[in-house]
Amino acid sequence: MLRAGLIGLPSTGKTTLLRLLSQSGEHGGQPGGRLESQVGVARVPDPRLDVLTTLFKPKRHVPATVELTELAGHGGAKALLDVSGFRNADALLHVLRLFQDERVPHAAGDVDPARDLRRMEDELILADLAVAERRLERIRQDLKKGKSRELDEEARIIERCRATLEDGQPLRALSLDPEDTKRLRGFSFLSAKPLLVVLNLDESDVADPAGAIERAELTEALSGAATETVPVCAKIELEIAQLPPEDCAAFLEDLGLADSGLDRVIRASYRLLGYISFFTVGEDECRAWSIPRETSAQDAAGEIHSDIARGFIRAEVVSYEALTDRDGSYPACREHGEVRLEGKDYKVRDGDIINFRFAT
Ligand SMILES: Nc1nc2c(ncn2[C@@H]2O[C@H](COP(=O)(O)OP(=O)(O)O)[C@@H](O)[C@H]2O)c(=O)[nH]1
Ligand SMILES: [Mg+2]
Structure with missing residues (x-):
């Protein structure tokens, strides 16, 4: 199962997005709260599974799922990321606030998504830098006890990571050969994970996300490697998702949206990760499974x-x-x-x- 970690400053809409994607109306924790850790499971919409279900009439049909986690206590003034909580994540979803709403104070002051994007990137980079430096220190000590080719190789690639991070670049910008990718896997570097930037737009901008990106001066920052962007309007979309299904489509269309936030975010995540689906079918169960290409x-x-x-x-x-x-x-x-x-x-x-x- 695909695991995604939700990151972002407080009051950007992470919990709202989590509820939208997991189609759960329940309200866990306080709005904008920092103390709650929450997990939601999103079902991956796939019309092919619906067709197979009509053909096989199984007792159960089970869509593929994505597990979403919002961690407690990060993104505050000191904005310490709890690395261990995201270690398992296949991808990070950064919820970026573009919406203006005086009733929802933004922890960082003005709504300035370009600044927030940079700030979160810096957090990931700093967390990784600490990991890289600790490991280099250990390797140096181990090398005193005895040389080994593999230790040298590891030191070389981690040194390269350190230099990249020190330069303010995320590790996802590096192109690595398969051997080095394997060497780094155990470190679960945060800035190496594929990043999906979820633009939480103002209601007035929903129909024109490209314009909103330009006005927020985000165009260049969003062009980086291994990143995808998806626009949502979390609050309204959550309200719409809670309406009877037959009304949803009409309301989404009124807003200028072709399909649901769930569809768009999940599809962008699959594109980003290069995931595909296969199916198992039978009288008992028709089921979709996600795997990397x-x-x-x-x-x-x-x-x-x-x-x-x-x-x-x-x-x-x-x-x-x-x-x-x-x-x-x-x-x-x-x-x-x-x-x-x-x-x-x-x-x-x-x-x-x-x-x-x-x-x-
Ligand atoms: N106006 C507006 N408010 C939103 C939007 N998304 C979230 N909010 C509100 O912002 C507050 C904080 O949202 P929440 O999802 O708890 O943010 P979190 O701290 O990032 O988890 C809540 O009152 C939400 O209703 C949005 O797109 N537009
Ligand atoms: Mg929250």
């Missing part, structure tokens, strides 16, 4: 259960298009040679419908 069949099996990965024999694969074209009939797909048997190294494609054969 280029995931092997065996690793995809592990997403379902480690036993299936361990006992992996073959993946029986048919594309979503082929199976739905034949009204969900496996025999018809087989007859036309559309069901393939793939080995453990097969790279799963978006929309594959997979039946894993495994030994227990």
